[in-house]
Amino acid sequence: MAEQTTTSAGTASGYDPQKIEAKWQKRWAEERMFESEADPSKPKYYVLEMLPYPSGTMHMGHMRNYAIGDVVARVKRMRGFNVLHPMGWDAFGLPAENAAIKNKTHPRIWTNHNIAQFQRVLRRFGFSYDWRREISTCEPGYYRWNQWFFLRMLERGLAYRKKSLVNWCPKCQTVLANEQVINGGFCWRHEDTRVESREIEQWFLRTTTYSDQLLDDLKQLEGGWPERVILMQKNWIGKSQGAKVKFAVAGAAGAGPIEIFTTRIDTIYGATAVILAPAHPLAAKLLEGSPAPAEAEARLAKMRQTSVKTEDLATMEKEGFFTGRYAVNPFNDEKIPIWVGNFVLMEYGTGAIMAVPAHDQRDLEFCKKYKLSVRVVIQPLVGEELSGEKLETAFDEHLHGKLVNSGPFNGLSPEEAIAKMTAFAEQKGCGRGETIYRLRDWGISRQRYWGTPIPVVYCAKDGMLPVPDKDLPVVLPPNPKLTGEGQSPLASTPEFVNTTCPKCGGPARRETDTMDTFVDSSWYFYRYCDPHNDKAPFDSAKVSYWFPIDQYIGGITHAILHLLYSRFWCKVMRDLGLVKHDEPIARLFTQGMVQKGGVAMSKSRGNVVGAEEMAQKYGADTGRLYTLFAAPPEKDLEWSEESIEGSWRFLNRVYRLIERHSQAVRGVKGGKFDAAAASRKEKALLRKVHQTLRRVTSDFESRWHFNSAIALIMELTNDVYAQEPLEQGVRPEVRKEVLELLTLMLAPMTPHLAEELWEMLGHGEGMGKVSWPTFNQELAREDEVEIVVQVSGRVRGRVKVSAGAGEEEVVKLALAEAGVAHHADGKRIVKKIFVRDKLLNLVVSG
RNA sequence: GCCCGGGUGGCGGAAUGGCAGACGCUGAGGACUUAAAAUCCUCCGAGGAUUUUUCCUCAUGAGGGUUCGACUCCCUCCCCGGGCACCA
Known part of the structure; x- marks a missing residue:
C-alpha cells in the first residue's frame, strides 16, 4: 500500500495562511471573480455593508461587519445569484479637517492616506468586493451629484434657507444637528463639551414633506427590518393626532389669540389655565400688562436661559408664573389665567397648551403647586366618582369614561367627543383637527471646509441664484486656510467666494456652507450601480435591476439618522422620476459590536484589536472564522485572544485532514459512488456529512446562525478524525465526497483555505463556478x-x-x-x- | 417613567415545547518526544448514594401558572444593556 495508515498527523501542519491567502487573492483579482454587471436574465442579489468612515486603524469591529456581509455574498453567489457587493468611503467629515488643522496638512492627504490603509486591510481579508465600483464621497465626481440633487430639491422647494437657532459646538466650531446633541446638551463627538445656541442662516431639506410617507412606508419594511429599528423611526417621526384651538386674550388689543395644541380636545371644559413656553413670542408681549412687569420679565429671561441648558428634563421641577392676563376658552367663554411654564416646549406643537389638571398628570402637578383649580370633566364608567379637590393622580384614560361639566357634550364618550368637539371648533372658526410631528426638517449647513459646497451664488442685483447644472461641480478650493477658528474656511478663501453672477455676469459671492456628510451616505448605494457615470447620478435601468438592496448590514448606531435620510432621499428621487421603488432597503441586519473589556473598541479607549495585526498573526481566514464563531452576529462579541487560538487550531486540523488524504482522492471522480454498496463506516460518515450539510444550509440561509454552523462543521471534523484511519473501510470516492462537502461548507467563511483545499482535492479550476451542494436525503437518513x-x-x-x-x-x-x-x-x-x-x-x- | 433587548457551567455560547450545557476556550490527566512546542486521546455544572460498573437529587435571575413534558409559552418581580422622554 502506498498510503500511510497512521492516524497521527504528527507532522507539522503545512497550513500557511500568508502564502495561501496571497495566492488566492491574486487569482481572484486576475479572474475578476467578484465583478458583476446588471443582467436582467439573471436573478440578482445586492448585499451591502455600511460604508466606513476611514479613520484610525481598521479593527476587528469593522472586520466583523464585513465578514458577515462576505459570507452572505459568497453564499448567494454559490446559490447562483448575480451578486453586487461593493465598497467605498465616507470620506468627507470633521475628523479629516481637524487632523489637517492639527498637522498643518490638507484634509485630502489625511483622508487618502487612511483610505489607502483601510483598503489594504480589506484586500488582505479577501472580501469579495467588486473594486471597480469603489467610490469616495470626497471626489468631485461623486459630490457633484450631491450638488445636482440639491439643485433639484431647490427647484421643488425642498431645499430652503431660514434663520434658525442652532446648536453650536465650540470645539467643532460648527453647527450640530439636533440628533448630534446628546446627553441633554453635549456634543456627540466631544461628550464633555456643552453645546451652545446661536442664530444663523441655515440650509434645510424639507424632510417633513414626507413625514407621512416615512411613517406609512415603514409597513413595507416589516419582516425585513428589525422591529426595534422600525419602532425607533416611528418614535422619531412622532406623529400625533389632535387639534389646534385658539384662545382669545381678554382685554388686550394687540395680543393673541393664543393657539394651543391638544390631543384631548374632549377635556377642554376642564381647562383651568393656558400655559406658554418661555420662548413663546407672545409671552413677553403679555407681560406688558402685568402688575409687576419688571419682575415678571426677569423671571421670563431666566427661564428662557435655563430652558436651553436643561440637563435632566425628567427630574426638573415644574415652574411657572402668572402673566397677569386671561384667555377665553372658546367653548364656554370662561376666562382662565395665562401662565408661563418651563415644562412647555416651544419646539413641539404650538408652544402653548391648555392645562387640564384633572386629566393630565403634568398639568395636575403644575396646578397643585400654584393652587390653580382642578375640574373633572370626564368621569370613569366604573368605580368611584372623581372630585377635583381630592385628585392625586390625573384620570387620563380615554376609553372608559364619559363627559361631564361639558355643556352640550355631556354624556359622550371621549372618542365621540373628540370628533364632535373638533367639528364644533372648525364650525365656529376657533380651531381645527391637526396632526403634528416630532420630525424636523434636516439642517444640512456646515460651516466647514471638508464637505460638499452648496451650489448657490448671491448677486447684489439678482439675489440668490442656483449654480447652473453645466457649471457643476462647484469644487472645493485646493488650498484653504484651515485654522479651526473664526469664520468658516470657505468664507475666508477669496478665490472661492468671489465669482460672477450666472444671470447678469456681474460680481457675485458664493455660498460658503458645505453639506452635512449624511447627504453623501443617503444615496451612495445607488452610485455603486453606475459609479463612473458623468452624465447623471446613475442610469435608472441599472438601478432598477439592482434595487432594492436585498441585504444591508451595519451597526444599530445608524438606526435613525442615516436610514431615515436614506429613505427620504429615495422618496425624493422617486418623485423626480429617477427610481420606481418607495424604499431603498428591503432587509436590514444590525450586527453587534466587538468589545474588549466590556466596551466597544475605539481608538480613544485604547482597546482596539487591529485587523491587520490579526491577519499577520493568524491569517485572514482565522480572523474571519473567529468573529463569526464567537457569538451570534446580532449580539455583541467580547474579543478573546485565547479563544481565537481555537479557530486557528480548527483550520489547521481541517488542513491536515485533507492534506493527508489528498493523494488518495486526487485522481478519483468526485460525487460518484455506489451508495448501496457502502460499508457501515462509510454509511456513518456519509450520514454525518449530509446531516451537517442540511443544518448548515439552514443556518446560512434562514437563520444566520453562523456560530452554530461552524460548531456543526467542527463536530463533523471531529467525527471524521474519530473514524481514522479512513483507509480502512472507506473507499477513496467516499472520502472524496466527505472532504469535498466539508470544504464547500467552509468556503463562504474561510474562502482562501477552501480554495486551497479544493485544489488539493484535485480541482484545478478554482471554486469560482462551484455551486452550494444539496444534501442527500437518502444518505442523511438514520436507520x-x-x-x-x-x-x-x-x-x-x-x-x-x-x-x-x-x-x-x-x-x-x-x-x-x-x-x-x-x-x-x-x-x-x-x-x-x-x-x-x-x-x-x-x-x-x- | 415608557419602550425594546438580555440573564444558561470557570468563560464565549448551543438547544424555538421533547436527553439542558452541542461546539470552542480555560483547566486536569494520558500518549508521542532526550525535552519542550505542536499534535492525538480522555475527563471537566453542583450535591449525594454506591468503594469500581452505576444510581438518585438539584440546577437555565426569583416566584407562580399552563402542559404528559418548559431554557423555550403566560403572569408577577429582580438585575444588566440599549433607545426615548415634561411630546400636550
Missing part, C-alpha cells in the same frame, strides 16, 4: 434511532429502534429497560405520549 423514554416526564432510559418504529414496539422495549421498569412497575400507565423517532413518555399513577 436506527435512540428514543428517550420518560416516566411521568422524567428521563428513565433510552431504547434503540429502527427508524420509524411504531408506538407498540417502543413501549414493549421500553418496559423491558431496567431504569424504566424500576419506575413504572406496579403502577398503572394512565397515558402514553409517543413522538415518532424521538420520545416516549409513560405517565403513571399511584
Whole structure:
C-alpha cells in the first residue's frame, strides 16, 4: 500500500495562511471573480455593508461587519445569484479637517492616506468586493451629484434657507444637528463639551414633506427590518393626532389669540389655565400688562436661559408664573389665567397648551403647586366618582369614561367627543383637527471646509441664484486656510467666494456652507450601480435591476439618522422620476459590536484589536472564522485572544485532514459512488456529512446562525478524525465526497483555505463556478434511532429502534429497560405520549 | 417613567415545547518526544448514594401558572444593556 495508515498527523501542519491567502487573492483579482454587471436574465442579489468612515486603524469591529456581509455574498453567489457587493468611503467629515488643522496638512492627504490603509486591510481579508465600483464621497465626481440633487430639491422647494437657532459646538466650531446633541446638551463627538445656541442662516431639506410617507412606508419594511429599528423611526417621526384651538386674550388689543395644541380636545371644559413656553413670542408681549412687569420679565429671561441648558428634563421641577392676563376658552367663554411654564416646549406643537389638571398628570402637578383649580370633566364608567379637590393622580384614560361639566357634550364618550368637539371648533372658526410631528426638517449647513459646497451664488442685483447644472461641480478650493477658528474656511478663501453672477455676469459671492456628510451616505448605494457615470447620478435601468438592496448590514448606531435620510432621499428621487421603488432597503441586519473589556473598541479607549495585526498573526481566514464563531452576529462579541487560538487550531486540523488524504482522492471522480454498496463506516460518515450539510444550509440561509454552523462543521471534523484511519473501510470516492462537502461548507467563511483545499482535492479550476451542494436525503437518513423514554416526564432510559418504529414496539422495549421498569412497575400507565423517532413518555399513577 | 433587548457551567455560547450545557476556550490527566512546542486521546455544572460498573437529587435571575413534558409559552418581580422622554 502506498498510503500511510497512521492516524497521527504528527507532522507539522503545512497550513500557511500568508502564502495561501496571497495566492488566492491574486487569482481572484486576475479572474475578476467578484465583478458583476446588471443582467436582467439573471436573478440578482445586492448585499451591502455600511460604508466606513476611514479613520484610525481598521479593527476587528469593522472586520466583523464585513465578514458577515462576505459570507452572505459568497453564499448567494454559490446559490447562483448575480451578486453586487461593493465598497467605498465616507470620506468627507470633521475628523479629516481637524487632523489637517492639527498637522498643518490638507484634509485630502489625511483622508487618502487612511483610505489607502483601510483598503489594504480589506484586500488582505479577501472580501469579495467588486473594486471597480469603489467610490469616495470626497471626489468631485461623486459630490457633484450631491450638488445636482440639491439643485433639484431647490427647484421643488425642498431645499430652503431660514434663520434658525442652532446648536453650536465650540470645539467643532460648527453647527450640530439636533440628533448630534446628546446627553441633554453635549456634543456627540466631544461628550464633555456643552453645546451652545446661536442664530444663523441655515440650509434645510424639507424632510417633513414626507413625514407621512416615512411613517406609512415603514409597513413595507416589516419582516425585513428589525422591529426595534422600525419602532425607533416611528418614535422619531412622532406623529400625533389632535387639534389646534385658539384662545382669545381678554382685554388686550394687540395680543393673541393664543393657539394651543391638544390631543384631548374632549377635556377642554376642564381647562383651568393656558400655559406658554418661555420662548413663546407672545409671552413677553403679555407681560406688558402685568402688575409687576419688571419682575415678571426677569423671571421670563431666566427661564428662557435655563430652558436651553436643561440637563435632566425628567427630574426638573415644574415652574411657572402668572402673566397677569386671561384667555377665553372658546367653548364656554370662561376666562382662565395665562401662565408661563418651563415644562412647555416651544419646539413641539404650538408652544402653548391648555392645562387640564384633572386629566393630565403634568398639568395636575403644575396646578397643585400654584393652587390653580382642578375640574373633572370626564368621569370613569366604573368605580368611584372623581372630585377635583381630592385628585392625586390625573384620570387620563380615554376609553372608559364619559363627559361631564361639558355643556352640550355631556354624556359622550371621549372618542365621540373628540370628533364632535373638533367639528364644533372648525364650525365656529376657533380651531381645527391637526396632526403634528416630532420630525424636523434636516439642517444640512456646515460651516466647514471638508464637505460638499452648496451650489448657490448671491448677486447684489439678482439675489440668490442656483449654480447652473453645466457649471457643476462647484469644487472645493485646493488650498484653504484651515485654522479651526473664526469664520468658516470657505468664507475666508477669496478665490472661492468671489465669482460672477450666472444671470447678469456681474460680481457675485458664493455660498460658503458645505453639506452635512449624511447627504453623501443617503444615496451612495445607488452610485455603486453606475459609479463612473458623468452624465447623471446613475442610469435608472441599472438601478432598477439592482434595487432594492436585498441585504444591508451595519451597526444599530445608524438606526435613525442615516436610514431615515436614506429613505427620504429615495422618496425624493422617486418623485423626480429617477427610481420606481418607495424604499431603498428591503432587509436590514444590525450586527453587534466587538468589545474588549466590556466596551466597544475605539481608538480613544485604547482597546482596539487591529485587523491587520490579526491577519499577520493568524491569517485572514482565522480572523474571519473567529468573529463569526464567537457569538451570534446580532449580539455583541467580547474579543478573546485565547479563544481565537481555537479557530486557528480548527483550520489547521481541517488542513491536515485533507492534506493527508489528498493523494488518495486526487485522481478519483468526485460525487460518484455506489451508495448501496457502502460499508457501515462509510454509511456513518456519509450520514454525518449530509446531516451537517442540511443544518448548515439552514443556518446560512434562514437563520444566520453562523456560530452554530461552524460548531456543526467542527463536530463533523471531529467525527471524521474519530473514524481514522479512513483507509480502512472507506473507499477513496467516499472520502472524496466527505472532504469535498466539508470544504464547500467552509468556503463562504474561510474562502482562501477552501480554495486551497479544493485544489488539493484535485480541482484545478478554482471554486469560482462551484455551486452550494444539496444534501442527500437518502444518505442523511438514520436507520436506527435512540428514543428517550420518560416516566411521568422524567428521563428513565433510552431504547434503540429502527427508524420509524411504531408506538407498540417502543413501549414493549421500553418496559423491558431496567431504569424504566424500576419506575413504572406496579403502577398503572394512565397515558402514553409517543413522538415518532424521538420520545416516549409513560405517565403513571399511584 | 415608557419602550425594546438580555440573564444558561470557570468563560464565549448551543438547544424555538421533547436527553439542558452541542461546539470552542480555560483547566486536569494520558500518549508521542532526550525535552519542550505542536499534535492525538480522555475527563471537566453542583450535591449525594454506591468503594469500581452505576444510581438518585438539584440546577437555565426569583416566584407562580399552563402542559404528559418548559431554557423555550403566560403572569408577577429582580438585575444588566440599549433607545426615548415634561411630546400636550
